[in-house]
Amino acid sequence: MNTENNKRAAQAPADVTVVSIGRLHDDAGGAWADVLxxxxxxxxxxxxFRDPHVRADLRHLTAHDQAVRDAVMTTPGVREVLAATALQIQGYLAGPTAAPITVVTQCAGGRHRAATTALALHAVVSGDIESATAYGLADAAEAFTGRALTVDLVHRDLDKDVVTR
Incomplete structure (x- = not known):
C-alpha cells in the first residue's frame, strides 16, 4: 500500500468529497483513476456547456484564474445544475444510512469546467456563503451552514498539461 493510501486509511472519510476530472486523462492511473x-x-x-478551451485566451489558464471561473459560471444553465446537485447531496445526507458521498465533475481536460464547478460545489456544501456568493450560489450554500460536514476537494487533472485536440 503506498503512502497516500496509508494516509487515507488512517483518517475517517469525508462526509462529501468533490472530485474534478478531465475525461481525456482517464488512462493516467493513480488514486482517483476509478473515481467514476x-x-x-x-x-x-x-x-x-461551452468549453473555455476553445478560446485561445483561456486555453492555458485554469480554474485558478478568475477569467476561467467567470467564463464557466456565466454559461447558461451551470448555476442551475449546481444548485440541483446541492439538492441531490442534501437528499443523500438525509437518507437513513450514513455513507460518504462522492461527487464527480467532469469535462474534457479537467482544467476549466470540471475544476470550476468543483470549486463552486465545495463552497456550497461547506456552507461557505462568502465563497458560494462569488459563484452566484449563496442560496444553495445556506442549506449547508451549521451542518459541520467534512468536505474534501480533489482536482485529479487540474495541474496536468493542456490536452492537444
Whole structure:
C-alpha cells in the first residue's frame, strides 16, 4: 500500500468529497483513476456547456484564474445544475444510512469546467456563503451552514498539461 493510501486509511472519510476530472486523462492511473465507479453523483459537463478551451485566451489558464471561473459560471444553465446537485447531496445526507458521498465533475481536460464547478460545489456544501456568493450560489450554500460536514476537494487533472485536440 503506498503512502497516500496509508494516509487515507488512517483518517475517517469525508462526509462529501468533490472530485474534478478531465475525461481525456482517464488512462493516467493513480488514486482517483476509478473515481467514476465510486461516484454517488457524476456531472458530465462536456456536451451541454461551452468549453473555455476553445478560446485561445483561456486555453492555458485554469480554474485558478478568475477569467476561467467567470467564463464557466456565466454559461447558461451551470448555476442551475449546481444548485440541483446541492439538492441531490442534501437528499443523500438525509437518507437513513450514513455513507460518504462522492461527487464527480467532469469535462474534457479537467482544467476549466470540471475544476470550476468543483470549486463552486465545495463552497456550497461547506456552507461557505462568502465563497458560494462569488459563484452566484449563496442560496444553495445556506442549506449547508451549521451542518459541520467534512468536505474534501480533489482536482485529479487540474495541474496536468493542456490536452492537444
Amino acid at each position: 465507479e465510486r461516484a454517488t453523483i457524476a456531472l458530465d459537463l462536456r456536451a451541454h
